[in-house]
Amino acid sequence: DSGVTQTPKHLITATGQRVTLRCSPRSGDLSVYWYQQSLDQGLQFLIQYYNGEERAKGNILERFSAQQFPDLHSELNLSSLELGDSALYFCASSVGLTSGQETQYFGPGTRLLVL
Amino acid sequence: AQKITQTQPGMFVQEKEAVTLDCTYDTSDPSYGLFWYKQPSSGEMIFLIYQGSYDQQNATEGRYSLNFQKARKSANLVISASQLGDSAMYFCAMREDNNNDMRFGAGTRLTVKP
Numbered sequence: 001d002s003g004v005t006q007t008p009k010h011l012i013t014a015t016g017q018r019v020t021l022r023c024s025p026r027s028g029d030l031s032v033y034w035y036q037q038s039l040d041q042g043l044q045f046l047i048q049y050y051n052g053e054e055r056a057k058g059n060i061l062e063r064f065s066a067q068q069f070p071d072l073h074s075e076l077n078l079s080s081l082e083l084g085d086s087a088l089y090f091c092a093s094s095v096g097l098t099s100g101q102e103t104q105y106f107g108p109g110t111r112l113l114v115l
Numbered sequence: 116a117q118k119i120t121q122t123q124p125g126m127f128v129q130e131k132e133a134v135t136l137d138c139t140y141d142t143s144d145p146s147y148g149l150f151w152y153k154q155p156s157s158g159e160m161i162f163l164i165y166q167g168s169y170d171q172q173n174a175t176e177g178r179y180s181l182n183f184q185k186a187r188k189s190a191n192l193v194i195s196a197s198q199l200g201d202s203a204m205y206f207c208a209m210r211e212d213n214n215n216d217m218r219f220g221a222g223t224r225l226t227v228k229p
Contacts, residue, residue, distance in 0.1 A: 002162070033217070043206065043219040056215030088158060100148040100212040101167055106160035 004107035018079040023091030032074040038087040121220035136192040138207030146212040149190040154204040
């Protein structure tokens with residue numbers, strides 16, 4: 001158990017809908033990262049938050065947004081969902097901002113299926 | 116742009132034998148971290164081992180060791196005394212100090228045979 005929690009574990013929805021994925025980081029970690037894992041694209045970094053502020057953006061679509069709350073939990077919002085958004089979404093956390101030298105610990109993931 | 120290459124889509128190893136999973140990377144940043152993660156069929160990503168670009172010695176964590184050859188830009192994972200529970204996907208990843216984007220390789224599926 002990494003200490004990172006994600007809910008829900010599974011999510012099935014229809015095209016055009018909006019969903020929210022939730023993540024709680026490990027105790028003491030200030031940075032939260034979101035990743036998407038799909039069969040065709042592999043593991044892709046989406047976005048990072050540090051202590052409530054956005055720090056880095058990766059391959060995140062404009063239909064997707066995220067935020068980190070004062071209690072450090074984070075939510076990833078996916079809207080106008082398309083079939084291709086079906087994937088495993090991971091949240092990871094790390095202590096702080098020191099980038100390359102810091103280990104990220106992953107949550108169990110949310111498996112999203114868009115029908 | 117940083118790039119991670121894992122050239123072995125699949126590997127087989129006999130139980131109790133050692134196996135090496137290959138990983139090469141490309142970066143112009145002198146300071147970076149290299150990571151290996153294990154993803155069993157259940158889907159979670161489990162951190163295994165970390166190597167910093169300035170570390171002089173190869174990292175070890177139990178049965179896992181990282182064969183770090185900086186000049187060749189390779190960071191191979193060595194699993195000793197393979198167990199059936201080691202069967203999983205293994206991902207190599209890198210993150211540069213000047214870039215918050217952690218990049219992953221395509222992964223290697225390891226199957227341990229009894």
